[in-house]
Amino acid sequence: MLEVRNLKKEYRDDSVVTTALNGVSFLMEKGDFVAIIGPSGSGKSTLMHIMGFLDRPSSGVYKFEGQKMDDLTDDELAYIRNEKMGFVFQFFNLLPRTNVFNNVGLPLTYTKISKHEKEQRIKKAIDSVGLSHRINHMPNQLSGGEQQRVAIARAIVNHPSVIFADEPTGNLDSKSGQQVMEILQSLNDEGHTIILVTHEQYTSEMAKRVIKLKDGQIVSDEKIDSRRIAKDGLVK
Amino acid sequence: MNIKESIKISITALRANKSRSFLTVLGIVIGVGAVIVMMSLGGGAQNLILGQIASLGSNSIYIEPGSFDPKGGFGMDMAVEEMTIKTLKLKDVEAIKKDPLVDMVYPMAYGVARAVYRSEDEKVTFLGITPDAYIMDDWHAAIGREISDDDVKGTARVTTLGYKITKDLFGEEDPIGKTIRIKKTNFKVIGVMEERGTEMFQNYDEYAYVPITTAQKLLLGIDHLNAITVHAINEDAINPLMENIRLILRANHNIYNPEGDLSKDDFKIMSQVEATDMVSQITGILTAFLSSIAAIALIVGGIGIMNIMLVSVTERTREIGLRKAVGARNKDILNQFLIEAITLTVLGGVIGFIGGAVISFAASLGLSQVLNTDWAFVLPFGAVVLAFGVAVIVGLVFGIYPARKAAKLNPIEALRHE
Numbered sequence: 001m002l003e004v005r006n007l008k009k010e011y012r013d014d015s016v017v018t019t020a021l022n023g024v025s026f027l028m029e030k031g032d033f034v035a036i037i038g039p040s041g042s043g044k045s046t047l048m049h050i051m052g053f054l055d056r057p058s059s060g061v062y063k064f065e066g067q068k069m070d071d072l073t074d075d076e077l078a079y080i081r082n083e084k085m086g087f088v089f090q091f092f093n094l095l096p097r098t099n100v101f102n103n104v105g106l107p108l109t110y111t112k113i114s115k116h117e118k119e120q121r122i123k124k125a126i127d128s129v130g131l132s133h134r135i136n137h138m139p140n141q142l143s144g145g146e147q148q149r150v151a152i153a154r155a156i157v158n159h160p161s162v163i164f165a166d167e168p169t170g171n172l173d174s175k176s177g178q179q180v181m182e183i184l185q186s187l188n189d190e191g192h193t194i195i196l197v198t199h200e201q202y203t204s205e206m207a208k209r210v211i212k213l214k215d216g217q218i219v220s221d222e223k224i225d226s227r228r229i230a231k232d233g234l235v236k
Numbered sequence: 237m238n239i240k241e242s243i244k245i246s247i248t249a250l251r252a253n254k255s256r257s258f259l260t261v262l263g264i265v266i267g268v269g270a271v272i273v274m275m276s277l278g279g280g281a282q283n284l285i286l287g288q289i290a291s292l293g294s295n296s297i298y299i300e301p302g303s304f305d306p307k308g309g310f311g312m313d314m315a316v317e318e319m320t321i322k323t324l325k326l327k328d329v330e331a332i333k334k335d336p337l338v339d340m341v342y343p344m345a346y347g348v349a350r351a352v353y354r355s356e357d358e359k360v361t362f363l364g365i366t367p368d369a370y371i372m373d374d375w376h377a378a379i380g381r382e383i384s385d386d387d388v389k390g391t392a393r394v395t396t397l398g399y400k401i402t403k404d405l406f407g408e409e410d411p412i413g414k415t416i417r418i419k420k421t422n423f424k425v426i427g428v429m430e431e432r433g434t435e436m437f438q439n440y441d442e443y444a445y446v447p448i449t450t451a452q453k454l455l456l457g458i459d460h461l462n463a464i465t466v467h468a469i470n471e472d473a474i475n476p477l478m479e480n481i482r483l484i485l486r487a488n489h490n491i492y493n494p495e496g497d498l499s500k501d502d503f504k505i506m507s508q509v510e511a512t513d514m515v516s517q518i519t520g521i522l523t524a525f526l527s528s529i530a531a532i533a534l535i536v537g538g539i540g541i542m543n544i545m546l547v548s549v550t551e552r553t554r555e556i557g558l559r560k561a562v563g564a565r566n567k568d569i570l571n572q573f574l575i576e577a578i579t580l581t582v583l584g585g586v587i588g589f590i591g592g593a594v595i596s597f598a599a600s601l602g603l604s605q606v607l608n609t610d611w612a613f614v615l616p617f618g619a620v621v622l623a624f625g626v627a628v629i630v631g632l633v634f635g636i637y638p639a640r641k642a643a644k645l646n647p648i649e650a651l652r653h654e
Contacts, residue, residue: 054561054647075565082563093558093651097252107562109241154562 001161001193002028002051007060009046009216020046021057022216028195030161033188035196035207043216045166048197052085052164053077065161082110086155090167092147094139094154100126101135104153111158125153129183145176152183162193169203181206182230206230239575246576249548250583257580260544263537264584264630265591268623270530272592273599275619278523280600284611285515288435289508293372295339295471296508297478299324299464299485322460323489323502326448329464331484337473340368342465345451345458351444352417353405360401362418362444364451372467375440380412380427388447391454396427400441418444421454434609478505534626537584538634545577545638549645556642557650570643577635578628585627589620 009021020043028034036044049055050062053069062069064080072080081087086107094103105122113121126132129149139147148168155163165184169177185206188194196207204210206228212220250257301321329343344363351360363369370382377396387394395416402411402425411425423446432440452458468477485503486493493500506514549556556569564572593615600613 049648052561075567078560078563078565081561087561089651093554095555095558097248106559110559110563110565110568158563 001030001065003061003063004028004047004051005061005063007047007050007057007062009043009050009055010058019216021050023060024213024216024218026211026218026221028193030193031188031191033185033194033196033206033208035198035204035210036213037198037201037204037210038213039199041215042213044197044199044213047213048164048166048195051195052087053081078110082107083158084161086158086160086163088148088151088155088163088165088168090170092139092144092151092171094147094150096139099136099138100131100142100150100153103139103150104157106154107158121157121159122153125157126150128156129153143176144172145179148172148176148180149183152180152187156187156192160192162195163187165194165196167198168196169198169200177203178230185230202228239571242572242575243579245572246579249552249576250580256544260540261537261580261584261587263533263540264581264627265537265588267530267532267534267537268585268588268627269592269595270533270588271527271626272589272615272619272623273596274523274526274530275616275622276592276596276614277599278519278526279614279616279619280596280603280611282516282519282523283614284609285519286512289512289515293467294508295468295474296372297466297468297474297481298506298508298511299466299481300462300504300506301460301502302504321502322458324461324464325459325488326452326461328485328488329461331488332464332466332481335477335480335484337469337477337480339467339469340372341467342366342368342372343448343461344369344463344465345448345456345461347451347456349419349455351401351405353414356405358401358404359442360418360444361438361442362395362446362451362455364448364455365445366448369445372465375432376430377427378430380425382427383445383447388449391449392447393421393423393450393454394426394447395423396429396445397425398429398439398441398443399431400439401444402428418446419455434607474507474509478507481505531626534630538581538630541577541580541631542634542638544580545573545635546641548576549573549638549642552642553645553650553653556645557647557653560645560647561651566643569645570639573639573642574632574635577639578631581627581631581635582624585623588627589623592623 004027005025007021007024008019011018011020022043024043024047036047038044046055050057050069051064053064056069065084067080069077095106101122104125105118108118108121123132123135126135129152131146131149131153134142134146139150142150152168163184168180168184172180181203184194184196188208194207196204198204205224207224208227209221209223211218301324326343329341332338333341342365344365346361346363348359348361351358365383366388367383367385370376376382378399380396382396383394386392395418397405397411405411405416406414411428414425415422416425417423423444429440429443429445434440446455466477466481468474482496482501482505485491486501489502491501559569596615597613600611603609604611
């Protein structure tokens, strides 16, 4: 469903050219759980941004569900992000002074569905991350782990086919991080494709496949035979 | 994303910074309020003056000394001409009276003097008139009698006094038959006029009417007139009568003017309709001028809005990035910030409108009291439309730049923004 072929991304700052991605290629199937791992500056975030239609590559081909990114306008990219992609960020990025219900409902603001259906979806999403009792709370009344779970609920409220998680545990204590990974694994079990960007070896081992990046190139791309199950508890 | 949703988001954002939002809209509040006050008071003044002109009767024609200036000059030139040109005489009145289109004629000569009764000494405006004045003004003596034709013929030293000057001179005493002194001349008070109040910035209650002949000979020492008011028999007669009067006066004043060049005449004739147009024009220009000064406050207010919207875009960069990531198009972001700016200005417009209306209302009440006249509070519909139209336009104009800036933000950079 995802095809990355010889992807390159260069940033130009005056006359200095920085290469973030230098010819990355891989395929990804529906229902996969891929961890992209690498040290900072390896290009993993840039890769995720391109795959999430937030950025365009300098050259190369990226196809999402058969559609070439080059053929799509910015508005069409926004539409696909809204309909088929969910995002979880390291710093949660919840709207302040906006309660859990409305934060989760944010993507539906840009969707044409009935008010009733919106409400149903939001409640179901909040329920699936176990925060129904916090539905009217403000973000600053929640712990970091709870905030990230709200962000996950927001990512799945539109029933996306792919969930992008950029260092979702990077800003959490290990117990909360483990809870977040548990939710991601169960979402994957339900059929969501998940792309996880992390720099933690331990977290990446909860995926089904790990792509290792260094200096904008893939250094290894392996299937995990015995993946860790977050539910089984902390081993770290 | 619909407009209702956008407005809801805007209000949430504005409520988050209540005092900042309030200070931001203050410029718009003052601007819109000032425009409303100017338009309301301008409209009130215009209605008042036009109403008073209309009350003189639509058949009225005014004759004044001075020549018609095609450039339409007002002010000093006109005032000086009225004092220096002495060609309008009572024989002109007699000649005009003979025209079959004339219903009534009322010549006038006036001045200001002190009126003395015993120890009381008051400033008084005296008007030399003929009995037609009472009928044409529809203003009569409340007690006593009015000046008669015999009084005019005999240069009688009699006067009918206004309500206020009577109170000032006589207090509770019965004034009828008493003698007052105006400019060393004794006048017998024969009547007291009905209370009338201020019209056209003239307080009629401070007037003393005397026969025209007495005013000319004994008080002013002149034989010319300050003005003549003519009533035509009907509305259709106004235009032909004006032409007839021109011919009569040219003949009487020995002005050779066969081509009818108005600037050669030594008099001006204006019908009530023309006077109405002139007043409307003057008050209209005045209102527009004052309103345009008030509009400067709106521009300053608009810059304030733009400033605060730019701050808001910077503060909410991460929010913009997030909204874009979850599917907001550039257009959605643009609309959101535009609607926010317009919500601010319209809010300011509403507050300014209410404030302006309240101030105008209070001012109308105050002016009625001070000027002793029935100044009516008006809120021109145009002012309502203008206030809200301007509020929306200011929001659009000064909101578009910050909104475009927000819409153009790169989502990744916006998300990384600290």
